[in-house]
Amino acid sequence: MAVVAGVMEQQKKPATLDALTQLLRADLDLVNLLIIERMQSPVALIPQLAGHIVAAGGKRLRPMLTLATARLCGYEAAPNERPRHVALAASVEFIHTATLLHDDVVDSSDLRRGLATANAVWGNKASVLVGDFLFSRAFQLMVEDGSLRVLEILSRASAVIAEGEVLQLVTSNDTATTEADYLEVISAKTAQLFAAAAQIGAVLCDRPAREEQALERFGRNLGIAFQLVDDVLDYSARQAELGKSIGDDFRDGKITLPIVLAFHRGNEEERAFWRRTLEQGEQREGDLETALELLRERGALRDSMARAAEYAEAARAELAIFPDKVEKRALDEVIDFCLERGY
């Protein structure tokens, strides 16, 4: 027993978000209060439905990026003023929540964070409209903050996210999708908001362009790594152990990197399998198991994780120009956390 414990202690402890959440606890509580305050409406269904997805919690990863980069850049709220980084972090989370609600509209994923999707409970239209409401609230928060630069960054990010989502829709079911196509999709639909969330921390503090751009690239690379891991997790035994559904992407015919790799490395028979299941959408019992086996045999999950690790290291490199502060160390652990989820 003692030996085993000794071995365990020598191993690196698994990375968590704990350092970051503890560091940002007070800020994060304010973000959560603000989110609850601003999702209110006399139309009862709005806080009801928004509360469902907001209360489901999530990791608040994106707003934490804004909070942490603002602090990394030395942000201090003026006395008697609502901290600006809190308002903008809430705005970022509202944009994220709106895209989740809109993403639910067609995706038949029945589990998100282990709860039934809002769409499954209240229907398509309510999800769309409440998403619109939250999206508008995001802009109202930015307008109150008053920075046209932040408005520029986040309105552009919103447009790019929508473009990415449409591109994903277009490449769905298309086995001709290349790795470059896939990267274009996830850079837009996921990494753009990570990038914007991290960048506005520097904008708030009027930091030089060099730091602003470093944080933008930090967020972008982290976002790509995060999405790559997410797409691996959809085929992961570990995800299944956590009670989350696996194979959602497979059933939806989504062409993620693991599929791109397995398809291109596969023989004719394997390609026929992918074409039947993903392009023609003809799925039979046992197909998911076959898919999992092919992904493993072709090293598709392993190599997708390797790609994620490359982006994670690129994210880490961007932090180099910042002083060694507690926020930097916490952000560094976030990178590890995003990656380790996938192993």
Next chain:
Amino acid sequence: MAVVAGVMEQQKKPATLDALTQLLRADLDLVNLLIIERMQSPVALIPQLAGHIVAAGGKRLRPMLTLATARLCGYEAAPNERPRHVALAASVEFIHTATLLHDDVVDSSDLRRGLATANAVWGNKASVLVGDFLFSRAFQLMVEDGSLRVLEILSRASAVIAEGEVLQLVTSNDTATTEADYLEVISAKTAQLFAAAAQIGAVLCDRPAREEQALERFGRNLGIAFQLVDDVLDYSARQAELGKSIGDDFRDGKITLPIVLAFHRGNEEERAFWRRTLEQGEQREGDLETALELLRERGALRDSMARAAEYAEAARAELAIFPDKVEKRALDEVIDFCLERGY
């Protein structure tokens, strides 16, 4: 024949949007160019789908309100600068188009402006995402313009519109809906954008609060009248003659003012009919004809039009404080046009 022609000539000519569109021709051409320019994207489906709904034309009523009120307030573009009222008019139209696309998601109206809805052609998700893209583009245009006041007005309007749409969803199929409930819905989902579109004309010119508020109320009352007429038209023989489908609201179980009036004035048998068809959604052949007959017998369409006329006159009264300019006369005719569509 000569006698008939004489009688015709003596009657007031029907009101049209012609005076306004001719007055604003040059501005409107710039708005249309800007709309086409800003709906572009490397993701081909976006301009394709957006073009479908934008090219379908519509009356461009809302952007024309911004153009006309700006001119009424004396707006002149600075030389070598893109006219601000054009950019904001395009922004207003993008918000409107986004709400149309999102509104299509659940409404089973198969005809809008005589064309198949984007949703019917490209599916739910594409409509939602392209709507999001256009909505983001609207904010990008506002950010480029740089007025936080305009951003405040239009981000608030967007939130209120979403609230109104959700409220409409909630009151759907509920015959207990009152006239007050109905007015709350249309004030939010339709009149708020009319109000904002008209108000920002004054904001652009830094006009005193009195004029800004007068134009806001002008737009609000006009918007309510416009929606009331729209809801009457859904049961109108004239609409049927124009080749537009009628009875969409009836089939969707939407509780508009004609229904509220007919239900409250109806006897027990009639109420049972409305409950069956709208609340329980049990519709049989011949039900729409019965509904049309009951609406006529109970004076529901006539009295809804009377209500629309009251709001139209309230809109007209708000123009009183403005000098007698060609823009004012054109806006005055817009009021008549909105109303006369219903007769």
